[in-house]
Amino acid sequence: MLELKDVDTAYGSVPMLRGLTLSVRPGELVCLLGPNGAGKTTTFMAVCGVVRALRGAVEVMGKDIGRLGTENLAALGVGLVPEGRRLFPGLTVIENLRLGYDAVSGRGPNFETQLDKMSNLFPRIRERLRQVAGTLSGGEQAMVALARALIGEPKFVVMDEPSLGLSPKLISEYFEITQEIHRRGTTILLIEQNAEMGLGIADRGYVLVKGKVAQEGDAKELLSSKAAKSLYL
Numbered sequence: 001m002l003e004l005k006d007v008d009t010a011y012g013s014v015p016m017l018r019g020l021t022l023s024v025r026p027g028e029l030v031c032l033l034g035p036n037g038a039g040k041t042t043t044f045m046a047v048c049g050v051v052r053a054l055r056g057a058v059e060v061m062g063k064d065i066g067r068l069g070t071e072n073l074a075a076l077g078v079g080l081v082p083e084g085r086r087l088f089p090g091l092t093v094i095e096n097l098r099l100g101y102d103a104v105s106g107r108g109p110n111f112e113t114q115l116d117k118m119s120n121l122f123p124r125i126r127e128r129l130r131q132v133a134g135t136l137s138g139g140e141q142a143m144v145a146l147a148r149a150l151i152g153e154p155k156f157v158v159m160d161e162p163s164l165g166l167s168p169k170l171i172s173e174y175f176e177i178t179q180e181i182h183r184r185g186t187t188i189l190l191i192e193q194n195a196e197m198g199l200g201i202a203d204r205g206y207v208l209v210k211g212k213v214a215q216e217g218d219a220k221e222l223l224s225s226k227a228a229k230s231l232y233l
C-alpha cells in the first residue's frame, strides 16, 4: 500500500527526512511515532506528494507519487486525515463530506447511502449535518475529518495526529473507531504521539527521531522495549 525507500527531504537548504524507509502492507495498521518536530507531518506530506523526495522513492499503491499527483490519490483509494483536520470551516458538515465523496469519482454507492453509513459510524455528527463545520467542537471536527476520508470507501487511510487536542474520553472513542475501520479491512498508517494508544491498536510501529527511523518492529514488542522507551516513550 505504501513504500518509502531511502527518502530524503529538505525545507530549503535544511535537511529534514534522512534515508527514511517505511512500508505498509495490505491489511496492516502501522503506527508512526515520534516527538514534536521529528518529521511526522513531513512524512505525511511526502506520502501526499506535497513535499518532494530529493532522493529515494515514495510509492503509494504501487505508483510513484511524483508522477501520480496529489489530486489523484483519492480516486486511487487513499483517504487522508491531515494534521489539524483541515475542514472547510464555512461549509456545512454535509458539504465537507460531499467534497470527500466527489473526490473519489462517481463509482460505487450514491452519496445518500454513504452519508447514512457515516452517520451510523459517527452518531455524534448525525445531528450536526447541516451545521457549519467551523462551529463544531474539536471532537466533532475530528470525526467529520475522518468521515470525509472514509466516505469514498478508501482501501488505505493515512492519519496525521488525529487525536491531538481531544479529551481522554474522545481519544478512546476515536481509537475504537480507528480499530473498527481496520477490522473491516482498511489498511491504515496512523501517525501519533500517543505511543500507548497508537501501538495498542497497531500491528507494527516505527519511531521517528530527527528525520530518521530510530526503531521499528512489532507493535507489542516496541511498546515493551526498553530501547524504544529510552528513545521516545
Ligand SMILES: Nc1ncnc2c1ncn2[C@@H]1O[C@H](COP(=O)(O)OP(=O)(O)O)[C@@H](O)[C@H]1O
Binding pocket: 011, 016, 034, 035, 036, 037, 038, 039, 040, 041, 042, 043
Ligand atoms: N514548511 C516548512 N518550512 C520549513 N521548515 C518546516 C516546514 N514544515 C516543517 N518544518 C520543520 O521541519 C521539522 C519537522 O516538522 P514536522 O514534520 O511538522 O514534525 P512533526 O510532525 O513530527 O512534529 C520541524 O523542525 C519543523 O519546524
Ligand SMILES: [Mg+2]
Binding pocket: 040, 041, 042, 083, 161
Ligand atoms: Mg506533525
